[in-house]
Amino acid sequence: MIDYHNQHRDLIPGSPAQKLLEGLGRAVGFHDLDHIGAFGMPTGAYMEDMLAPAAIATAATRFGPLEKVHAFWFAGASCDGCSVAATGATNPTVESMMLGAHPGIPRVILHHPVINMESGAHYMRAAEQAMEGTLNAPYVVILEGSIMDELLAFDQGGYWSAAGEEPWGKGGELRPVSTTEWVARLSINAAAMVAIGTCATWGGIPSAEGNPTGAMSLMDFLGKDYRSVLGVPIVNIPGCPPIGDNFTETIAAVCYFLQGFGPLPEFDELGRPAWLFGETVHRRCVRGAYYEEGQFAHEFGDPECLVELGCWGPVVNCNITSRGAVRGIGGCMNAGAACIGCTMPGFPDKFTPFYKRPPGSLASTTVSRMTGSLIRPLRKFSNNNLNREVRWDKTGEVTSGFGREKSDPGMLAEVTHHFYDKMRRFNDNATNDGAAWGKIGDDGGDGRHPEQARGFKSGESSKKAMPGRR
Amino acid sequence: MCFKTLPVSFDGRGNATLRGGANPYGYTNSTPNHVEVTETEREERIKRLVARNGHIKDLNMDPITRIAGALALHVQADLDNGEYLDAHAQATLFRGYELILMGRDPRDAIFVSSRACGVCGGVHAHCAAYAIEMAMGIKPPPLGTVVRNMEQAAEMGYDNPLHLYLLAGPDYSESVIKASNPELWPLAESWPCPNAHIHGFKKMSDLMVALNPLTGSLYREGLDFTRLSREIVVILTGKYPHPQNVVPGGVSTTLTLQTLNEFHSKLGRIFDYAQRMMAVWDDIPAFFYEADERYMQVGSRPMTMIDAGYWDDPYAYDGTYENCNEWGDKRWSTPGAVIDGKLVTTRLTDINIGLEEFVEHAYYEPSHTTRHATDPLGNPLSPWHPWNKRTLPKPGARDWKDKYTWSTSVRWDRRAVEAGCYARMIINAQSRKIPTSDFIESTGHSVRMLVPKGEVGEREVEWHMPDVWNAFERNRARAHHYLYSQLVGLESLFEAYKLFQQGERQVASLTPEELEKAIPQDNRLGVGFWGAGRGWLVHHLEMDKGKLTNYQITTPSTLNASPRDPWGNPGPYEEAVMNTPMIEDLSNPESFTSIDMMRAIRSFDPCMPCTTHAYTGDGEIVREVNTCSCGGD
Secondary structure, eight states, X not given: OOOTTTOOOOOOTTSHHHHHHHHHOOOOOOOOHHHHTTTTOTTSSOHHHXXXXXXXXXXXXXXXXXXXXXXXXXXXBOOSHHHHHHHTOOTTOHHHHXXXXXXXXXXXXXXXXXXXXXXXXXXXXHHHHHHHTOOSSOEEEEEESBBOOHHHHHTTTOOSBEEEEESOSGGGOOEEEEHXXXXXXXXXXXXXXXXXXXXXXXXXXXXXXXXXXXXXXXXXXXXXXXXXXXXXXXXEEOOSSOOHHHHHHHXXXXXXHHTTSSOOOOBOTTSOBHHHHSSBGGGGOTTHHHHHXXXXXXXXXXXXXXXXXXXXXXXXXXXXXXXXSBXXXXXXXXXXXXXXXXXXXXXXXXXXXXSSOOTTHHHHHXXXXXXXXXXXXXXHHHHHHHTSOHHHHHHOOOOOTTOOSOOSOOHHHHHHHHHHHHHHTTTOGGGSOOOOTTBTTBOOOOOXXXXXXXXXXXXXXXXXXXXXXX | OOOSSSSEEEOXXXXXXXXXXXXXXXXXXXXXXXXXXXXXXXXXXXXXXXXXXTTEEEEXXXXXXXXXXXXXXXXXXXXXXXEEEEEEEEEOXXXXXXXXXXXXXXXXXXXXXXXXXXXXXXXXHHHHHHHHHHHHTOOOOHHHHHHHHHHXXXXXXXXXXXXIIIIIGGGGSHHHHHHHOTTHHHHHHHOXXXXXXXXXXXXXHHHHHHTSTTTSHHHHHHHHHHHHHHHHHHHHHSSSSSOSXXXXXXXXXXXXXXXXXXXXXXXXXXXXXXXXXXXHHHHHHHHHHHHOGGGGGTTOOOOOEEEOOBSOOTTTOOSOSTTHHHHHHTSSBOOEEEETTEEEEOOHHHHHHTEEEEOTTBTEEOOBOOSOSBOTTSOBOOTTSGGGBOOEEOOOOOOTTSOOBSSOEEEETTBOOBOOHHHHHHHHHHHOOSOOOSSEEEOSSEEEEEEOOSSSOOEEEEEEOOSSOSHHHHHXXXXXXXXXXXXXXXXXXXXXXXXXXXXOOOOBSSOHHHXXXXXXXXXXXXXXXXXXXXXXXXXXXXXXXXXXXXXXXXOHHHHHTOOOOTTOOOOHHHHHHHTOOOOSOOSXXXXXXXXXXXXXXXXXXXXXXXOOBOOOSTTOXXXXXXXXXXXXX
């Protein structure tokens, strides 16, 4: 068991985090809550205590050793879009985790500025306790938004992004404490550091060319050798915004493991959940087959593959086309929107200007156009045949009242399909002659295959053939 | 239309000219005459009170939770007299998005500026598209505009319940009432809800239990309906927040009949819920006003606000500044400026040229210019107008008399104007300009709406201009705006079906190749007049030689989180807090929670991620983004 109360390790020497805390000095003392009284505490209780009656499970149904875990959510250079994405998650939902309503997941005590009832110093109290080592359970830190270079602002007496104020100024004066500072201080004893969204995972838009704040990712900030007290490097769940389910599911998967019943979740070499980000988004793209057949959208709104409208899907790790955005609905290419690589470390500067085809796509689209020009007519040919009932082949009449441009297949097609069906049924056991089981008067229980019983025999016209798959 | 303070006169045809004199826009030459309490008078009063009273507390609430983004509030609270003597709103985040946009290809603006805010997640992308279209001379096809309207109506369907039930709602819940206003609880237990037949809560206490955070049924239902509306949005946009389908000249959505049908079937589930929402937020003010009349003062300030209009007429919108007053007037929500409850203009050009941004109390160096003396139509522009503004961010020490926030001070005709989705209700009630509709009507003093039948019966509702403007009325109007926006979504869907019926499929006017060729090489100005879940949203840009040379975002929460202006007038949050009485029991100063101040602030639906400003290095800042449709980052 890890001693969360007393274990203290230093930050990675030379990392921006270590330099920042060296520049800011020691944090001495916290708020005097007696002086503050109930200011900012309209329910008279902390969120953890308010929800406890609804959220606590006994050991009997807990599925594991962890009863609860604190989660500190901080927003750096952020748009809050990751928070919004997380509230959209349904597998599982954030509220089910907070209410302990999801078997196997410990009660999550979420400290989130958009959710909590307490404000001001009372809101920051749990973070202070985590720093002091007096928090009553292990904690994880979740960061959305990039880390900005606060030394740059601190040197001018200010900040870029602040969350709460603490008496850490000269002579104990209150000063706004930057998100960056909180993250550095809390990383020391955290059970895990989780970056959500492309800003926190790779820097994202706030770190794009021309930014004034020195914005960077959580990994860049804490350094390559950073490990949590559980020995885990930084976990990254990218996306701008991320898919809410990718976040909640990853947290849940880690919990299942810690509770002793789930497998050790696999993370890739960049700390992404491997089972979510292992494939390119193109591989499960609903328009991928257009690429295969060499058909590409030319105008916005066209139904074909979007690569020539500026889609980077074939080289981007993401799962939105298969998972959807909210409750399985949506997905960029599903809706007609080109992938701009928002889950990638190279976002945005390696993908701009937008709405312009990736130059590298020329080679592959040329090849797929060539193969597609061969494959498409053949598929159309078969598709036409498969769009005919077997009965129509016999009667020569298509009974659809909507009308068909071409009701007869034509001589060449008939001959081709005849040979095609021969090929399809080549080596088919059912070509053996035998009495059909199940025919009226011939159902002696001889154990023959029911398919044979339906009476398709070799030598019959291809017009009677079972429809089959290509 | 005329300005009260700005040195601009209008002729009979509405053309504006600058009144004479040297430096007509100077602070002393055009001074607002509505300064009620000067900073000096306020300070002296506080000094006097402090001298004879031990119960004045200097308090800073950082952070304020249950708002979007980073906001802190500093107050001087007189616990003897139950008054907030002073208030300073602090936007505590800066990211520098405008700077990141400087020098970029204009095609990048949509997806980069979208990231200014993830709470009002689609609005910046759309607003940027409008600004680019104006600068580049592009006009979307009707279906492109209709799809944008559908997206943005659906987005309101997520945004309004998120605020009412996750952010503001808990302040009226059992958990808060029992601790902060215990005297109200017995009353709530015996108070029958007038709208019980609609929302199903017999007593106010039942309703308050349902508002409890996480465990309450209204809280949970609200959260779930935000998800339903997000499902509707992503059918069209692919993802949310940050839509992936907005392009200059339209959208890239592949519209099929299935798209429209799914939109329809999901939207159809919302109208019953809208009825319940309006019923809940009608009963809450009724209860509080009856319990104690002082609640009418919580969060009060003059009904002075501004909105740029929302949801275009697909046949009128042509993307030009020249015709913006015509296409602006045909929007589903009319643009407008309201001063002390009265609609003074609906013209987008008036709204635009009255706009100024000051940085005396924000962490920036002054950077106004006289680069553009007029707008493209020849109307005079202030040196502090966004098209003239460069911003030099300079993080520095916090000083209540000097600089204390990252939010700039936005003024219209040198008045502090409020932004909110409710501004649409106030303007549309008076304008009588909204399009003919079976479902929505502007009567000149109210908005009348017909709720289509769902599982419960159809119902006609009417939202009236309130006599007082306060926290409760903001929330009530927001609940009605929820229905309004969903009816616009329904009307837009019908328009899409109609266009489909006519065989129309084109959703964007240019192909990617044509778009690239259309990037102009000369100097161009553009402005996107748009809206967000919190009201007003405007992007101003300038481009030259095919690159963005200036980009400015003015978000609703920049307006609302404004610090003092150069004349000492407070911003809307500050003013609303100073007007808020302390109604809670103050006999024990230790038990002072400031709940009414929080109700006041949250009623604005602050959203701070958008307040961002930027510099270019060496301390020189070129441009900034202000607060988000959200607030001050």
